[in-house]
Amino acid sequence: MADKPSIPKGTRDFTPLEMTRRNHIFDTIRKIFKTYGYLPIETPAMEHLSSLMGKYGDEGDKLLFKILNSGDFKNKLSDDELATIPAGKLGTMISEKGLRYDLTVPFARYVVQHRNEIVFPFKRYQIQPVWRADRPQRGRYREFYQCDVDVIGSDSLLNEFELIRIMDQVFSVLGLKVVIKMNNRKVLTGIVEMIGEPDRMIDVTVAIDKLEKVGLEKVMLELEQKGLKRDSIKRLAPVLQMEGSSLKKMKFLEGYLEGSHIGEEGLSEISQLFGLMENDPAEAEFELDLTLARGLNYYTGSIFEVKSAEVQIGSICGGGRYDDLTGIFGLDGVSGVGVSFGADRIYDVLLQLDRFPRKDEMDTQLLFVNFGQREALHIFPILGQLRKNGIASELYPDVAKMKKQMSYANARKIPFVALVGEQEIEDGVITLKEMETGNQERLTPDQLVDRLS
RNA sequence: GUGGAUGUAGCUCAGUUUGGUUAGAGCGCUGGAUUGUGGUUCCAGAGGUCGCCGGUUCAAGCCCGGUCUUCCACCCCA
Structure with a gap:
């Protein structure tokens, strides 16, 4: 025996049940995207490596799946040439394409490439797989x-507001309780300006991000080890220790960021958004979280x-504004x-909470028991009538024992079974059995359609 | 990428400590009781080269090495 095949x-493979559930998610999201006026696009699974590299930071570059060039690469080079290839250079010589890491960068590429046909502001949605060479775990x-x-081609904060509404609506329709966190990169820039370390944005945000996990002392220690001046860390401390509501945080920042032009600008954006949200509140919890940095x-x-x-x-779910991706x-x-x-x-999440709707999980509504050739011929026009009326129905393909057909x-989980034997044909009726209750009734084809519509 | 676990029937797991003849259970599956009625019950049956490769041994599901998978923490994020 050959080894069991694997992937x-x-x-992952997805079973019919899993696909039904996944489609419930995709359908819900797609429907909401459409109602806000977003248009669909798709882009290829692979992009030129040059389009992908350097967009996601060093970590991201490592996680890119690269595609080997076709053809015999080695054949084109002499042994001498082969031997002189610098270490680490080989990859770029034998691979020029990669699988997309996200949908945002390919979208930026799309926008630039199609700029003359696009009507700006361009609102698009895109639902496709992405690939990352990460080490897998749950989730x-x-x-x-x-x-x-x-949305691309608009600076308005109303876009941010609209996206928050979309996030809120998607999770509300899916029946999930969520917390929507927001922050602003400009505020983070303002903070590193104020502490006198304008070039250490990444170190500072990574450290802030760890705050919840490792605690204040360890974060400060780490910053010291990374070479931040003691004085700077001291000035950062009040930000790290800040607590309370989003409103309180904004009040604090108002004073703290005074004099940092970019910081004040970010703060103003945040308070405008909170203003809009106050006017039209979200179902989800919505909060300002300064520890939110996001790696991309x-x-x-x-x-x-x-x-x-x-x-x-x-x-x-996550995202943000990018001023110059294109x-x-x-x-x-x-x-x-x-x-x-x-x-x-x-x-x-939906699976763990058992929140998938049951009704989506059944497709076929009615199964005709197969009694034989003559009965089947009688059934086909009825099947046609049912299907034209949108009722998913099928005839068991084999003349099997009734027990077997019922078990099927x-x-x-087919809710109704139809029995059409000699007697029914003679009387021009269908015996309809409701599986859950076991009740049976005799109906004409027209009554059957009405009953199941 | 770093560190740590895991893998036995379709599924969930015993058995591994102290290596020893035909590897177990429950659920599921197939058939029958019930030849126009499923889910319950009863009876019978099928199904495993113990993840894969190699080593130690008279003998390996069990010990050792490697490898793959899944999972956990870090990292990163969807």
Whole structure:
């Protein structure tokens, strides 16, 4: 016997039940995206490596899946040439394509490439898989779907507001309690300016991000080890120790960031957004979280992250504003903002909480028992009538024992079974059995359609 | 990428400590009791080269090494 077949690490097969549930998530999200006026696009699974590299930081580059060039690479080079290839250079010589890491960067590429046909501001949504060479765990896969919504070509904060509304609506419709966290990169920039370490943005945000996990002392120690001046750390301390409501935090920052132009600008954006939210409150908890930094280094303004309030699984949605992502592809001065829903994690959360709707899980509504050729011929027109009326129905393909056919209906969770034998044909009726109750009734084809519509 | 666990029937798991003849259970599956009635019950049956490769041994599911998978922490994030 050959070895059992398998699939690569971090990838998954989806069963019919799983697909039904996944589609429930995709359908819900897609429907909401549409009602806000977003348009669908798709981009290829692979991009030029040059489009992907350097957009996600050093860590991100390592997590890119690279595609080996086709053809015999070695053949084109002499042994001498081969031997003189510098270490680490080989990769770029034998691979020029990679699998997409997210949908935002390919979108930026798309916008630049199609700039002449796009009507700005361009609102698009995109639901496709992405790939990351991460080490898999629960809620962390090497192939997973993202559902992105972005607006590009508009600086207005109303876009941020709209995205918050979308996030709130998606999770409310899916029946999940979530916390929507927001922050602003400009405020973080303001903070590092105020403490006199304008170049240490990354170190400081990473440290702030760890605050909840490791505590104040360890964070300060780490900053010291990273070479931050003692004086700077001292000035950062009040930010780290800040507690209380979003409103209180904003009050504090008002004083703290005084004099930092960019910091004040970020704070003003935050308070405007909170103002809009106050006028039209979200169902979800909505809060300012200064420890929210987000790694993807193209964000420049608002940043968002959504976490489940009921299941611990990391963020299930995230995003932010990027002022110059298209600049890398040669189109300057176009600002965008967007968020990405992690369908696979949302699936895990819904599964754990058992919140998938039951009604989606049955497809076929009616099964005709197969008594034989003559009866089957009689049934086909009735099947046609049912299907034209949108009632999913099927005839058991084999003339099997009744017990077997009933068991099939049972296993498939088909709610109704129709019996059409000699007697029924003669009387022009169908015996309809409701599986749950066991009740049976005799109906004409028209009555049957009415009954199941 | 770093550290730590895990893998026995379709599924959930015993058995591994002290290596020793045919590897177990429950659920599921197949058939029958019930040849136009499923879910309950009863009876019978099928199904495993103990993740894979190698080593130690007279003998390995059990000990050792490697490898893959899944999971946990870090990292990062969806």
